[in-house]
C-alpha cells in the first residue's frame with residue numbers, strides 16, 4: 001500500500017458509559033492537509049484528539065499514521081512516530097522557563113533525554129534550537145521567563161511551539177486560541193497561517209472566520225457523530241450546520 | 252569536589268541568582284564539617300556515622316520524592332533489605348565489606364525495579380497505599396523468617412573484615428566513619444550529576460506535569476522505573492553501611508516508622524536540593540540526641556514543631572534559611588553602600 005495519507009482513522013467508536021462520544025468516525029488527512037473540526041461544546045472534539053493521541057482508548061476502530069497502525073501504541077510512541085498535539089487547556093511545565101519547555105521536547109525527540117550524567121553540548125544545542133523556534137513564533141523575548149509568569153496568550157503560543165519542536169508529520173490543534181482575548185488572538189492566528197505546509201493539521205477552533213480561512217475541509221461533529229463534512233463554502237451554506245451550530249456564532 | 256558548573260540549570264528561574272562565592276561555600280561547608288568532625292569528635296564518631304547513613308538514605312529519597320515527585324512511604328523496604336543483604340552476605344558468604352556492600356546495592360536495586368514495575372503505573376494515593384503494602388509485606392516477611400533474619404531479635408553474628416584487608420572496623424569507629432563518608436561522597440557526586448542532566452530534568456518535568464511529558468513522547472513509566480531502581484540501590488547502600496558499622500540489623504530498619512523518619516528528615520531539610528538531606532538528617536539526629544537526654548519523648552515535640560514551621564513557612568525546607576540569610580545580608584550591604 002502506498003502511503004498517500006498522513007493520518008487515516010476508520011470507524012472510531014468510544015463511549016463513556018451511556019454517553020457516546022465517538023460514533024463511527026472516519027477521517028483522512030493527506031500530507032499537508034488543513035482540516036477543521038467544529039461542533040458545539042461537548043460534541044466530542046477533544047475526546048477525538050485524545051483517542052488519536054492515545055490518552056484515551058477507543059472501544060473500536062483503527063488509526064493509521066503514515067500507513068502504520070498506531071491504535072495499540074502508547075501515547076509516547078505515537079509522538080515519536082510523528083503525531084503531536086496541543087491542549088485546549090495549557091499543559092506546560094510551569095516552573096520551567098519557556099525555553100526549557102521547548103528544549104525538553106527537542107531533547108526527547110532526539111532521544112537525548114536518557115542521558116544521565118551531566119549536560120553535554122547536545123543539551124546546549126537543544127536550547128539553541130528552542131530559542132530559534134521561539135523566535136520564529138515571535139516570542140523570543142520570553143525564553144528565560146518562567147512559564148507561570150507568562151501572559152496566557154504567550155502560554156498558548158508555547159503550546160504550539162512545543163508541538164512543533166517535535167517535528168510532527170501530523171499536528172492536532174485543540175482550540176489554540178481558547179481563552180485568549182480577541183485583540184490578542186490574531187497573534188496566534190498569524191502563527192497558524194505560517195505553519196509548515198508539509199505537516200498535516202487538524203484544527204479545532206470556535207472562531208468561524210479563522211477556521212474558514214485556514215481549513216480546506218471542515219468536519220462538523222455533533223454528539224460524537226460526523227454530522228457533515230465538506231469544503232468551507234459548502235459548510236457555511238449548509239442549513240443543518242447553521243441550525244445546530246453556526247447560527248449561534250456567525251453573524 | 253569538582254566545581255559543579257551547572258548550579259543554575261535546574262529550575263533556574265525559580266532561584267535567585269547565587270553568587271559564585273556563596274555557591275562554593277555551600278558546596279564546601281558540609282564536607283569540611285564532616286572531615287573536621289573526624290578530628291574533633293573522638294568518642295562520638297559513631298553518631299557521625301549514623302548521621303551520614305541517614306543523610307545517604309534521605310538523599311536517595313530526594314531523588315524520587317523531591318525530583319521525580321514519587322510520593323512513597325515504602326522507602327524503608329530498600330534500606331532494610333540492603334542492611335539484611337549486607338548482613339546475611341557477611342554471615343553466609345564472605346565477610347568482605349566491599350563485596351557485601353555491592354551485593355546489598357544490587358539486591359535492593361533489583362527489589363526497587365521489581366516492586367516499581369508492579370506499582371509505578373499507579374499514582375497518588377493508590378501508589379502511596381501500594382508502597383505501604385510493599386514495606387509492610389517485606390517487614391512481615393523479615394519477621395516470619397526467623398531462621399534467616401533472626402526475626403525480632405535482629406540479625407546477629409555478623410563478621411566484617413577490614414576494608415581492603417587493612418582498615419579494621421575498630422571500637423572508636425574511625426574506619427566506619429571514613430567508610431561512610433567516602434560512600435556518601437561518591438553517591439552525592441553521582442546524584443548531583445544524575446539530577447543535573449537531561450534525564451534529571453525529564454524527571455523534574457514528570458513531577459511538574461506528567462501529561463505534558465507524555466505529550467512530548469517521554470516514556471514516563473520507564474523513566475520513573477529507572478530512578479526508582481537507582482534510588483532503591485542507594486537506600487540499600489545506606490542500609491549496608493548501617494549493617495557493617497553496627498554489625499547488627501534490626502527489624503526496625505524495615506519498618507514503616509523508618510520510612511516516616513527519613514521523609515521527615517528530607518522535608519525538614521528541603522527537597523530537590525540534594526543538600527537538604529544533609530541538613531535535615533543532621534538536625535533531626537542532633538535534636539533527637541540532645542533533647543532525648545532531658546526527656547525521652549521531648550524530641551518528638553521539637554522535631555514535630557520544626558516540621559510544622561518548615562512546612563508552613565519555609566517552602567524549601569531549612570535550606571531556605573540560607574537563602575533568606577543571603578538576601579538579608581545583601582540588603583544590609585546595599586543599605587550601607589548608600590551615601
Ligand SMILES: Nc1ncnc2c1ncn2[C@@H]1O[C@H](COP(=O)(O)OP(=O)(O)O)[C@@H](O)[C@H]1O
Nearest residue numbers: 016019021039040041042043044045046047048
Ligand atoms: N474522561 C471522561 N469521562 C467521562 N466523560 C467525559 C470524559 N471526557 C469527556 N467526557 C464527556 O464527553 C463529552 C465530550 O467532551 P469533549 O470531547 O471534551 O467535547 P468538546 O471538546 O467537543 O467540547 C462531554 O460530554 C464530556 O463531559
Ligand SMILES: [Mg+2]
Nearest residue numbers: 045046047088
Ligand atoms: Mg474541547
